[in-house]
Amino acid sequence: MYKILEKTPLNPTVTKMVIEAPLVAKKAQPGQFIIFRASEDGERVPLTVADYDREAGTVTIIFQIVGGATMELNALEEGDSLVDFVGPLGTPSKLDGLKKVAVVGGGVGCAIAYPTAKKLHELGAEVHSIIGFRNEDLVILEKEFEAVSSRVVKMSDDGSWGEKGLVTNALQKLIDDGNQYDEVIAIGPLVMMKFVCQLTKKYNIKTTVSMNPIMIDGTGMCGGCRLTVGGETKFACVDGPDFDGHLVDFDEAMHRGSMYRDFEQHERESSCNLLKKEVE
Secondary structure, eight states, rough: OEEEEEEEEOOOEEEEEEEEEEHHHHHHOOOOOOEEEESTTTOEEEEEEEEEEEETTTTEEEEEESHHHHHHHHHTTTTOSSSSSEEESSSSOOOOOOOEEEEEEEEHHHHHHHHHHHHHTTTEEEEEEEESSGGGGGGOOHHHHHHHOOOEEESSSSSSSSSOOOOHHHHHHHHHHOOOEEEEEEEOHHHHHHHHHHHHHHTTEEEEEOOOOSSSSSSSOOOEEEEEETTTEHHHHHHSEETTTTOOOHHHHHHHHTTTTTHHHHHHHHHHHHHHHHOO
C-alpha cells in the first residue's frame, strides 16, 4: 500500500498529492509516469511524476478531477493509501546538453512541464517558461516555475492573470525579440501543442511534446496508447511519452482522444452518485 502523506488542492479542479513510494522515487526522472489504482476495483490510470524526493522516498502527483477514477482518488485523504502505484514508466526526457530552452505549459500540463523546467535549471540551462491558463482561478505552480526559470511569461485567455492571449503569442514574441532556443518543450492540451509545433516549425526549432493518450497497461502490450509519429505507429507508454512534435499526427490523436468522452462523462456521474451515498 502507498500512503498519502500530503494532499493539497491547487485550484477547484486540480489536486496535489505526495505519495510514500520509495522504490519509485529512487528511479524516477522527469518525463516518466506512474499508474495508480485507488482501490481494488479501481481503474488503472496513468499520471506523470510531478516531482520526487529520493531521500524522503516520496513521489508527487498532480491530477485534474475529470472522471470517475480521479474523483475516487480525490476522495482519499492524508493517511489513506493507494492499492497500486506502479513505476516509473516511460522514457525519461532527454535534457542533457541543452543550453537555452523554452518550456511551454498549458493548464494542468504545467504539472508535467514543471519537473522538466526544474531539471533543466539543475543542469545549468537558461530556462524561459511560458505558462498559460484559462483564467486566474485555474493557476497552479506559479512560484515553483519562478524558482527554476530565468524568465517566466504568464498568459491567460481572459487577461485575469498575466497577459491576455495564448502561449503561442508569448512564444512568438520571445522569438521576435531574438531569443534562440536549442529546443522548445511544449506540454498541455493537444490543440495547444499542435499550434506551438506549427509555430516552431517555421523557425526550424526542435520541439518536443509530451503525449498522454488513453493508456491501460503502460508496458506496450495493449496498444491503446498508439500514436502516429512520422508515419509510423508508436506507443506512448514505451516509446514516449516525449516525441518530436513536428512528426506527431495531432489530428489523429485528438480524434482518438475524444472517442470515449461520453463514457467518461457516464463514469463521472456514476462516481458522483456513489460518493454521495457513501457520505450519506
